[in-house]
Amino acid sequence: MGSYSLASRHACVKEIIHDGDWHPGNFSSKSAWNAIRTRAACIDWSEAVWFEGSIKSHSFIDWRCLSDALPTRDNLIHRHILTPHHCVFCWAGTESRNHLFFGCPFTTDIWKHIYDLCFHDGATPSNAIDAAISVRYVAGRAGKLGLVIKLAFCATIKHIWSERNYRIFRNKIRSKDQIVGAIKGDVIGRLSSIDLVGDPTTANHHIAAKWDLQVRWIARIPMACSWFAPNPNMVALHCDGSLSDDKAGFGGLIRDDSGDPLAAFASIGEDLSVLSMKLMAIYRGISLCVDKGFYDVPIRSDLKLAVDILNGVITGPWQILTLKSKIQIKARLLRSKEFIHVWREQNQPADFMASIPIDPSEILWEPESFPPELAILIKQDKEFVTYYRM
Numbered sequence: 001m002g003s004y005s006l007a008s009r010h011a012c013v014k015e016i017i018h019d020g021d022w023h024p025g026n027f028s029s030k031s032a033w034n035a036i037r038t039r040a041a042c043i044d045w046s047e048a049v050w051f052e053g054s055i056k057s058h059s060f061i062d063w064r065c066l067s068d069a070l071p072t073r074d075n076l077i078h079r080h081i082l083t084p085h086h087c088v089f090c091w092a093g094t095e096s097r098n099h100l101f102f103g104c105p106f107t108t109d110i111w112k113h114i115y116d117l118c119f120h121d122g123a124t125p126s127n128a129i130d131a132a133i134s135v136r137y138v139a140g141r142a143g144k145l146g147l148v149i150k151l152a153f154c155a156t157i158k159h160i161w162s163e164r165n166y167r168i169f170r171n172k173i174r175s176k177d178q179i180v181g182a183i184k185g186d187v188i189g190r191l192s193s194i195d196l197v198g199d200p201t202t203a204n205h206h207i208a209a210k211w212d213l214q215v216r217w218i219a220r221i222p223m224a225c226s227w228f229a230p231n232p233n234m235v236a237l238h239c240d241g242s243l244s245d246d247k248a249g250f251g252g253l254i255r256d257d258s259g260d261p262l263a264a265f266a267s268i269g270e271d272l273s274v275l276s277m278k279l280m281a282i283y284r285g286i287s288l289c290v291d292k293g294f295y296d297v298p299i300r301s302d303l304k305l306a307v308d309i310l311n312g313v314i315t316g317p318w319q320i321l322t323l324k325s326k327i328q329i330k331a332r333l334l335r336s337k338e339f340i341h342v343w344r345e346q347n348q349p350a351d352f353m354a355s356i357p358i359d360p361s362e363i364l365w366e367p368e369s370f371p372p373e374l375a376i377l378i379k380q381d382k383e384f385v386t387y388y389r390m
């Protein structure tokens with residue numbers, strides 16, 4: 001239980017006792033609890049686990065899993081409880097949260113199957129927290145059908161844990177197909193009473209087809225957008241990262257307040273994560289602005305997750321925390337700055353830079369050396385051409 005201050009406790013008591021009489025009025029145990037508790041910071045992944053329509057018994061196990069509070073064998077050994085250490089699925093690895101749920105070949109196959117049902121872009125989970133953060137964001141974009149993704153994510157963790165317990169305590173074994181079947185059964189069962197309405201996006205059509213769902217598709221009105229200039233005497237920094245089968249890269253572009261380009265950069269990345277590529281682009285872009293003496297810079301990225309992390313809305317996965325603090329330190333050199341989320345359609349020249357083949361490993365272009373394709377994209381932005389976003 002969180003600590004509470006005397007002041008807040010007295011405030012609560014004052015609300016219900018007047019002139020020595022008891023006036024319960026608006027008093028409720030919930031209001032009392034809210035008055036005395038210290039509200040913990042929201043955890044980045046919590047909405048992947050606790051959400052409207054969730055299966056509560058799943059959420060409870062998922063929460064403990066993501067908090068690494070399940071009695072996995074490494075946790076028991078850590079608490080000096082005598083137990084074998086091996087994973088009961090592969091008998092090779094040590095049973096830790098990350099191995100059991102995301103690193104074991106047995107569970108990796110189950111995730112592949114479930115992710116194929118949920119994602120059209122071949123996504124696979126890497127580790128517990130990153131997977132949950134990614135599920136939260138992707139599900140958020142999928143609207144009502146995001147419920148399928150969250151339910152499937154939660155049911156998979158729950159059934160992996162149940163299977164582990166069946167094997168240890170009941171000496172029962174289910175095949176991967178049976179476990180996948182149980183996961184699908186739980187998800188479809190939960191969805192049966194829910195009216196599914198969705199945007200007809202590629203991602204949503206994929207979910208509906210794979211899960212064989214009846215969805216009421218709503219007509220989408222294309223959203224118009226165009227590039228927008230920074231305030232006078234500021235420069236706009238657009239950043240992007242890209243990841244393909246054989247290359248990770250990032251790049252960006254600096255433009256003045258009339259839309260004319262000042263410099264473009266691109267580099268090869270080493271990390272195989274879109275998030276870190278997008279953040280690398282921001283770091284490199286800010287460094288370039290400082291080198292060139294531009295100190296008033298709105299920084300634009302089309303990845304909301306990256307923008308939320310830099311604006312302190314969420315902490316972000318641990319892998320990027322060093323990079324995040326490097327960006328924050330570098331950004332202190334700017335006089336004024338803001339991290340802004342833009343649509344992909346408003347970020348096309350940066351996308352171009354992030355995707356071009358690079359040799360050597362980094363390029364830095366002045367406007368006169370821009371390739372024609374890039375010059376055209378910049379000209380369209382400068383003329384505020386309207387792009388339509390479905």
Ligand SMILES: [Zn+2]
Nearest residue numbers: 087090093104
């Ligand atoms: Zn294993």
